Amino acid sequence: MKVDSITDILLRRRAVGSDKLRQAAEDAQEAGVKLERYLVEQSVVSDVDMALALAEYLGMPPIQLAHLTVREPLMDLLPKATMSRHLMLPIAKTSRMLTVAMADPFDVVGLDEVHALTNLEVVPVIAPERQVQEFINRFTREPTQGLEDILKDVADGDIEVGTDEDEDVSLDQMMEGAEEAPVIRIVNSIMVEALRKRASDIHIEPMEKSIRLRYRIDGMLYESPSPPKTLQAAIISRIKIMSNLDIAERRTPQDGRFKVRALGKEADIRVSLLPTIHGEKTVMRILDKTALAPNLDALGMEASALSDLKEALEQPHGMILVTGPTGSGKTTTLYSGLQELNKGSSNIITVEDPVEYQLAGINQVQVNADVGLSFADGLRSILRQDPDIVMVGEIRDGETAAIGVQAALTGHLVLSTLHTNDAAGAIARLSQMGVEPFLLASSVILTQAQRLYRRLCPACKRPRELPLDTLKLHHINPDLFGDVDTFEPVGCPKCSNLGYRGRGALMEILRVDDDIRNLILREASGADLAASAVANGMMTLRDVGFMRVRDGSTSIEEIIRVTSGH
DSSP, rough: OOOHHEEEEEHTTTSSSSHHHHHHHHHHHHHTTTTTHHHHHHSSSSHHHHHHHHHHHHHBBBBTTOOOOOOOHHHHTTTHHHHHTTTTEEEEEEESSEEESSSSTTTTHHHHHHHHHOOSSEEEEEOOOHHHHHHHHHHHHHHHHHHHTTTTTOOOOGEEEEEESSEEHHHHHHHHTOOTHHHHHHHHHHHHHHTTTTTTEEEEEOSSSSSEEEEEEETTTEEOOOOOGGHEEEEEEHHHHHHHHOOOOSSSOOEEEEHHHHHHHEEEEEEEEETTTTTTEEEEEEEEGGOOOGGGGGGOOOHHHHHHHHHHHHHSSEEEEEEEEETSHHHHHHHHHHHHHSSSSSSSEESSOOOOSSSSSSSEEEEGGGGBBBBBHHHHHOOOOOOSSSEEEEOOSSSHHHHHHHHTTTTTTTEEEEOOSSSHHHHHHHTTTTOOOOHHHHEEEEEEEEEEEEEEEETTOEEEEEEEEEEEEOOOOOGTTTTTOOEEEEGGGGGSSSSEEEEEEEEEEOOOOHHHHHHHHOOOOHHHHHHHHHHHOOHHHHHHHHHHHHHTTTHHHHHHHHTOOO
């Protein structure tokens, strides 16, 4: 069977017309230039179309680099001169194999040079020349210039910011014509890169002679190329302007927020500034509205846990408590439950500190300690607003706990969070806050503990032997995993070479049944409550986590990490 030539493929793909192709072939011959290069250089064919045609012709996989993130250690495998000379860059590495994106797949000299430099088997993939060049430039220029390069493929109108008080405005209109435009571009690029990487937080940390820029991705902090120390004050001032904060105040902590629209996403950015000995440390929490689960089903819970939680939410009154450490997704779970209940026939009111996501159809109250509006005060006021469902962002003291329990006993469905290690600990914590056991037994209908675990990247995870030493160290029976395959992270372009991509929730659900109520009335310890619940079928966080290991969702080490101390 005859194999199509590159020009045949371009014609079939309608990347170029036959007349233009014929004329370009004549011009390329006169100029003594390869036709493929002439077509791209003269913009007759786009570099993307040419890359796809070459990939089809050679049977090699193509790749787009626009949204790819490569960690610096990987780029250090090859000298920058080699990458620039041969227009190729390393994008993934396993133990003996290096995947290299290259613009010219016929450059066998370059492939041989990479093999000689790394002593690894080289696997080439084809990428558009312009994207390879821009990627190399990003790592070979000064950090400031590299940050600006991130915005090159984002149109000006694609990024907008605004405060809560104002309508969203274009970034270019914020400080039009100001000499600080490069700083504006740097701050914008930091936020765009965070959205691309699905980061939940941006940390800008002043050191003695540098600035450290880090992104929290799937719960872990990863360092990124940083702007120079000389721009520290200007960058912090820019963030303060966007957040409506006092630029002159550098001695006391400040909090603010603004909105951003970029890459087709809309997010609220919550800003916290803390004075340190080397300047103001800035943390920006990204609240991506598009990532919020629309209902409980979207949380990916176990079928039995989902059924228990839905049944509790259908009760006309009572208290539901979600527990776990900071950043374990408690508020997201409660918001998902509220959206499930938000059907128009119920009056739903929340009191939060702060209001993280603004939900249509739900009345949300912001705690404000400066004017004396605490959780307890807000909850008292809410109960005079004829609510059906009340969400208290967090029970922090005995007063809030007592009011919440009374509200649950007087015909309201109350949802709230606590900081405890497990589901049974929530009941013990309320008891320690001074709530009488008979009130707890009558009001609490369900408690839930949760953790977030990182999912293995489905594109690169690989089977592995059971880590028997690790299991023995943590007193875990290897028989729990039977004959199923377990997997470990590897790292590839799709997961930014992290080995993990996205997160899931582990949930431990404790239903308050008659046995639990009797134990509460006898003032039983949290350990006794947990033992009774397990005897009646409750799955602990670690039990649920090992189910995720057995179905290949995550690694044993990840579950041990997130459930340690439980």
